[in-house]
Amino acid sequence: MKVGFIGLGRMGTAMADRILGGGHEIAVYNRTTAKCADLISRGAKLTETVAEAARFGDVVITMLENDGALSNVALGDSGLVASMAKGAIHVAMGTHSISLIKKLTAAHTDAGQILIGAPVMGRPPVAAAGQLGILAGGPTAAIEKCQPLFAVMGRRTFEAGKEPISAAAAKISVNLILACAIEAMGEGFALAEKCGLAGPAFLDILTDGLFAAPAYKTYGKIIAEKSYFGDPGFTATTGLKDINLALAAGESVGVPTPALNASRDRLLAAIANGHGDRDWTVMALEQARASGIA
Amino acid sequence: MKVGFIGLGRMGTAMADRILGGGHEIAVYNRTTAKCADLISRGAKLTETVAEAARFGDVVITMLENDGALSNVALGDSGLVASMAKGAIHVAMGTHSISLIKKLTAAHTDAGQILIGAPVMGRPPVAAAGQLGILAGGPTAAIEKCQPLFAVMGRRTFEAGKEPISAAAAKISVNLILACAIEAMGEGFALAEKCGLAGPAFLDILTDGLFAAPAYKTYGKIIAEKSYFGDPGFTATTGLKDINLALAAGESVGVPTPALNASRDRLLAAIANGHGDRDWTVMALEQARASGIA
């Protein structure tokens, strides 16, 4: 297939590279062109404008960091909506707000184009290995058309609804549950510790059965070892952005989220106390602090 | 070994049966003697009083439903503390409050006896299969002495601290994290559903990677299928009792628990709306209600 690809950060680069390796033709666009060098050396075509990438093939993928970037690229003058051919497909693979995806769906539909929401689960190394989980929401036929691309980027494509916002909500909801799990661990570890049980021993108990899953093993290890100040996998500030996406989604469709708010307040307190650049498990450090043990 | 066993409910019976099957001598006591019939037919000795069970061997196990029952059995006139020999071991395997376990530890110590806190993870069928997770807290030598008993009841004995309360806290903290996970799922599923994604589809996404664990698969399935009114694995009212144990523990050692409180308030609302006897995942039903979709 011929694919335009916009947004060559760490995730985007790894994903574009998989597409290229899968035998597809790809035209890349990034605000700072330097980031495209490797891909170009491997055969990708460099485009100078969003519009050019938009018209390169029948499909254009965006992997942008936030709503602002996607809004500029898609809705700005000479943006995707203005530039894509009728019938062309925009696959938005970043994590975006329900309200922007809704707005964008309407804009593409009005222009006779198709939007697929397809946020992903996995970090850059997972992307590089083509092992992402891809949450695809949108018209079935369009998703099927893109499946060859998803197949090289991911280990599995999940049917995440007929609407792009369903897929966005799926990603946001998983993040919501993750933020809650971290706060809950903070509370549980603090209680165990104040009753004389060391973190690693409690982690072992916790993840042996009911909670034998990566979310608990990965984040629980940081909490158990109090290694909050190591290399952050995901910073507190970024975590707060994700929580905000969930809060905004909840507000836009009418879903109150008290457990998420407990995570939000804990994370915000951690940030207020100077830990914005630390791993977002500092939620548990702040919980320990509120428990008088940090 | 010679073991006294007090508390022959469904869990206790299954556990006593494993001990018997393991070649140990066992003397059972239960307030309603009828529940002991099967065990007696299989070779257990029936005792008429707590005191008799207390003196049958070097170890007496209690598997009682709540603090009231344990307090009566252990601290009452002619109870365990009054009856056990010096140096004898009491293994408390029910889920009890930090404050009672603390009080009981002191009472046994004053009487020259030893208390082991050893709450378990697993339901009756798991107990019957000898596959419990046993969280053992107390003096190392005493725990080692009981290990032959633990070995027939459980698949694994976890070292849960040098103090009985550490083990109690471990169990309570796991329950805390579970209650939080259910509320978080309630929020996540409501958000997904209001954005057009059906429960089972979201469950599939959720439990494929980060949350591929029994807690999410088991409870998530009930939520995804809205099968709240089926046979309850664990009722809302019982769930609230466990949450209260965690809140009381948090208060007694100084640990605030906002995420747990979100679960508590949701569960309490479900109970206030008539769902006390339903499975405690009705938390998610109440969350759906608050979201305008139930």
Add this chain to the structure above:
Amino acid sequence: MKVGFIGLGRMGTAMADRILGGGHEIAVYNRTTAKCADLISRGAKLTETVAEAARFGDVVITMLENDGALSNVALGDSGLVASMAKGAIHVAMGTHSISLIKKLTAAHTDAGQILIGAPVMGRPPVAAAGQLGILAGGPTAAIEKCQPLFAVMGRRTFEAGKEPISAAAAKISVNLILACAIEAMGEGFALAEKCGLAGPAFLDILTDGLFAAPAYKTYGKIIAEKSYFGDPGFTATTGLKDINLALAAGESVGVPTPALNASRDRLLAAIANGHGDRDWTVMALEQARASGIA
């Protein structure tokens, strides 16, 4: 009237003194007799037992610090229920739990006696001035009979329902709202301060109109001036007891209380950080801490 009076702490002494000054005959009982000396010198009769106080007149008032004390005095052997004449009235003026008041109502009714729940609003100096607010719940005729006593103790008797628990709930609910107001101020003052507005200036704005009430003026002043470590009007530990009464009440009748829980968690964190003996406005200090400004 002839009145028995049990519980001569600071509040009870001031109240009994008002009754004495109102021309009534009073027989006092206190666990530590020394506290009754002043009242006796002014004409009160000393009784040696609860039973004696219970039979002195048609009315016996209790002003006890907590549920444990009231339970002992009323439900113990030779307690009020066992000792009062048929038709006699017990006026419980302490702040007690819904569940104890419910149990006590049933016990008195079974014994042909009458219980009035009549908790009060006001501190010792207010009691000494006969200016308490008295929240009276119970049978109308019984309340009317006691009105001469209420008239000398309080500035106003509120009709707080036909059941003693209604009056208990009224007191508990006012306390609930107060605990929430303090947490809310903590949040508001922290926000104002972090935006450059000093506490006293914000206090002036807050209490000028919408919130021109003693709750905000009194507690707001401590928060605005950060005088948390002065003479505590009401300690954090005592505040937590009151919050617990409200949480227990909510649980017993099915009322979730998320705002109260926010206060509970803040107060518990303050206590966990060593401020249990400080004024309960340390909630705001802990809020400031979580906001990075304390």
Add this chain to the structure above:
Amino acid sequence: MKVGFIGLGRMGTAMADRILGGGHEIAVYNRTTAKCADLISRGAKLTETVAEAARFGDVVITMLENDGALSNVALGDSGLVASMAKGAIHVAMGTHSISLIKKLTAAHTDAGQILIGAPVMGRPPVAAAGQLGILAGGPTAAIEKCQPLFAVMGRRTFEAGKEPISAAAAKISVNLILACAIEAMGEGFALAEKCGLAGPAFLDILTDGLFAAPAYKTYGKIIAEKSYFGDPGFTATTGLKDINLALAAGESVGVPTPALNASRDRLLAAIANGHGDRDWTVMALEQARASGIA
């Protein structure tokens, strides 16, 4: 003085009318000119553009409904920043976000102009009577210069800091405390009612002493009488906007707000259940629902 006035909604019209009545010259601008008719008939000058209003005198007042409107008027092409003379004063009297006020302060400063943040407390009838509370934040000299205008609009000008954001924060923080008071009342009234005490009786008790203030009397009356569906003084949807301003403020300066979040979630649930256009005390209706009594 010569004053430009932009934003002639119900509040703005009442305020402009007071200025006119105070003997000042006023030039008005509104997107829909019709709303200015009355003022013009009474002597106000109609302007066709923001720029014209901006240059009419040394002071221009904005009373706009939200951030979007203020941003357009102040920061747009030919907006206030682009049009006002050096040294001129912009008095922003609407309730706006900390982040917009911060941005606007910088823009005016860069242009050699002065921003005063001066949000008000009071509804349209209060404005019509010149009895607003005016929270003025900014350079002292500029505030003093505007005092003749404040004097005819308000009963009192509060010194709300040297920065415009301090004044914005003051207003937002008062609203935060109000939202919390309503949720707290919802919880307290539900508890009282479920224990047999009718709303009006509890209201009487509540507002007699500690809480004898308009916030409790006004909103408490609606809750006590369950008159949620009468003419809304302030709708749930508008209330949520105010709560969001407080949440955003908390996030921007680092203040977690758990009590406010309890209000937010309750209000959001009320809106999700169809009550967005009702008075925002529907928070208490939703609380009653969660308590099984509505």
